[in-house]
Amino acid sequence: MSATPHSMVMLRRNFKHIARNPTSVFNAVLMPIVILLLFVYVYGDAFNVGVDYIDYATPGLILLAVCYGLGATATAVNSDMTKGIINRFKVMDVSRGAVLTGHVVASVLTNVVAIAALIGVAFLLGFSVSASFLDWLGVVGLVVLLGFATGWLTVALGLAAKSPETAGLAAVPLVMLPFFSSAIVPAEKMGPGVRQFAEYQPFTPIIESLRGFLTGAAATTDVIVAVAWCVAIALVGYLWASSTFKKRA
Amino acid sequence: MTGSAIAASGLRKAFGDKIVLDGIDLDVRAGTVFSLLGPNGAGKTTTVNVLTTLMKADGGTARVAGHDVSTETKAVRAAIGVTGQFAAVDELLTGQENLQLMADLNRLDSAEGRRVVTELLERFDLVDSAQKLVATYSGGMRRKLDLAMTLVGNPQIIFLDEPTTGLDPRSRRIMWEIIRKLVADGVTIFLTTQYLDEADQLADRIAVLDQGHLVAQGTPDDLKHQVPGTHVRLRFATVPELDAAARVLTDSTRDDEALTLRVPSDGGTTSLRALLDRLDEHSITAEEFSVHTPELDDVFLALTGRPTEVAAR
Numbered sequence: 295m296s297a298t299p300h301s302m303v304m305l306r307r308n309f310k311h312i313a314r315n316p317t318s319v320f321n322a323v324l325m326p327i328v329i330l331l332l333f334v335y336v337y338g339d340a341f342n343v344g345v346d347y348i349d350y351a352t353p354g355l356i357l358l359a360v361c362y363g364l365g366a367t368a369t370a371v372n373s374d375m376t377k378g379i380i381n382r383f384k385v386m387d388v389s390r391g392a393v394l395t396g397h398v399v400a401s402v403l404t405n406v407v408a409i410a411a412l413i414g415v416a417f418l419l420g421f422s423v424s425a426s427f428l429d430w431l432g433v434v435g436l437v438v439l440l441g442f443a444t445g446w447l448t449v450a451l452g453l454a455a456k457s458p459e460t461a462g463l464a465a466v467p468l469v470m471l472p473f474f475s476s477a478i479v480p481a482e483k484m485g486p487g488v489r490q491f492a493e494y495q496p497f498t499p500i501i502e503s504l505r506g507f508l509t510g511a512a513a514t515t516d517v518i519v520a521v522a523w524c525v526a527i528a529l530v531g532y533l534w535a536s537s538t539f540k541k542r543a
Numbered sequence: 544m545t546g547s548a549i550a551a552s553g554l555r556k557a558f559g560d561k562i563v564l565d566g567i568d569l570d571v572r573a574g575t576v577f578s579l580l581g582p583n584g585a586g587k588t589t590t591v592n593v594l595t596t597l598m599k600a601d602g603g604t605a606r607v608a609g610h611d612v613s614t615e616t617k618a619v620r621a622a623i624g625v626t627g628q629f630a631a632v633d634e635l636l637t638g639q640e641n642l643q644l645m646a647d648l649n650r651l652d653s654a655e656g657r658r659v660v661t662e663l664l665e666r667f668d669l670v671d672s673a674q675k676l677v678a679t680y681s682g683g684m685r686r687k688l689d690l691a692m693t694l695v696g697n698p699q700i701i702f703l704d705e706p707t708t709g710l711d712p713r714s715r716r717i718m719w720e721i722i723r724k725l726v727a728d729g730v731t732i733f734l735t736t737q738y739l740d741e742a743d744q745l746a747d748r749i750a751v752l753d754q755g756h757l758v759a760q761g762t763p764d765d766l767k768h769q770v771p772g773t774h775v776r777l778r779f780a781t782v783p784e785l786d787a788a789a790r791v792l793t794d795s796t797r798d799d800e801a802l803t804l805r806v807p808s809d810g811g812t813t814s815l816r817a818l819l820d821r822l823d824e825h826s827i828t829a830e831e832f833s834v835h836t837p838e839l840d841d842v843f844l845a846l847t848g849r850p851t852e853v854a855a856r
Contacts, residue, residue, distance in 0.1 A: 303647040307633070314635045314676070378631035385595055386648050386696065387620045 304396030318366035326359035354477025371452025372461035402441035446531030496523035553603035578746035624698030630685035645695035683714030
């Protein structure tokens with residue numbers, strides 16, 4: 295028997311989907327670059343953040359790039375659910391792990407491609423880093439971890455939503471969350487209320503960790519808090535997705 | 544000797560306080576077509592979901608291919624194929640890729656997988672569109688591909704949940720032909736439908752489901768005996784004409800308000816000509832003449848005392 299494991303079969307299917315759905319690629323890869331250009335060239339001079347704006351904004355936009363890919367994942371998972379494809383897989387005894395992991399891995403890999411493209415463009419715009427090899431490993435590790443965490447949460451949202459449209463809508467808060475963090479401007483420059491929210495929401499320590507790694511001065515507390523948030527989000531997403539997968543027919 | 548392919552007793556299922564299945568007993572002989580007939584909302588899909596392990600019943604037991612659906616899900620899943628109410632095909636893959644996906648998931652080796660895919664494409668007349676994305680397929684083609692995908696695993700028992708709902712008459716007939724061939728190959732079919740004629744055409748036994756209860760079960764002929772048969776409806780312009788016709792056609796039922804007469808008939812040309820000749824002899828002319836065959840509505844009216852629209856609520 296030369297049978298391919300179910301998880302590989304599923305992953306192959308997810309890749310074909312991405313390749314054949316240019317809109318999702320546009321959203322995931324090009325939108326963060328468009329936003330980068332917009333903020334750096336159009337608004338950048340108006341923000342006084344103490345360093346070159348591109349150096350400040352790029353780590354934040356890395357996070358934004360992770361989030362931008364999520365809408366497509368939520369929609370894809372939901373259309374599998376509502377069109378009966380997941381039921382078909384269930385009756386064929388394809389494990390929940392294979393079906394859902396395929397979506398999560400595809401989502402993470404889209405993130406990685408999007409972020410590589412984003413960092414490439416940032417370098418062309420004069421982005422300067424002083425990160426060691428280990429710091430870069432930290433960046434990649436944190437990005438992948440965040441991708442998995444938000445990926446599982448998004449898969450759960452997609453499974454639970456009634457239609458692909460509502461699934462896409464359910465992912466919007468995740469896409470918006472970076473704007474209410476220190477991604478674009480420092481939290482201390484925001485109005486009261488929003489500032490506290492920005493300081494304590496999960497994305498701020500994640501962005502601060504990325505900034506730390508890229509400037510070669512990562513603060514251990516930020517990194518620990520960032521990793522803890524990611525693990526917590528991943529766990530909630532995974533458990534929610536698993537129980538919805540089992541219950542919903 | 545044929546055993547039971549599907550046996551259920553006392554199946555119950557409720558969503559919140561809405562009871563969807565209220566004690567369903569079923570027995571489907573292996574190698575036969577069993578049809579579950581009922582309007583939207585009767586509980587047909589829920590029954591299929593329970594029998595195919597997708598949902599757990601709140602009460603009762605069911606065995607499919609000899610295995611308990613709640614405790615031996617793996618063994619049940621290995622024996623069955625399911626084609627759901629909406630074509631569960633992958634629109635971003637081609638027809639061939641969809642079938643290949645099923646072959647891979649059924650763990651067929653590559654040579655065997657290719658053979659099965661090619662054979663199914665030919666059998667379902669999908670060779671010409673095999674390389675096109677399913678997003679471009681018509682409704683009929685999707686249903687065919689859906690069923691072909693179910694057959695990749697070579698199941699002994701196939702569940703078809705409303706396989707022809709929304710199809711044009713020609714695609715429906717093609718689907719019926721395919722189902723008949725499957726039965727000829729010895730497969731057991733569990734078919735749900737809203738159409739009496741579909742159940743009549745295909746099924747060995749029919750069960751009528753209404754608001755979670757089975758209200759009748761039997762062969763198609765058994766059921767048809769319980770409903771008003773095929774009849775001719777004559778509409779007249781005036782009451783005197785209706786009176787005259789009613790005197791001549793003594794076995795008819797009259798409706799004074801609509802000025803109509805309902806005359807039992809087999810719908811064949813000989814009996815229709817005889818009927819028209821009798822009206823001619825007595826110089827009676829009808830405004831309108833139509834032949835009615837029993838439909839699901841009539842079955843429902845006869846079995847439950849209310850039309851299907853009410854039952855669907």
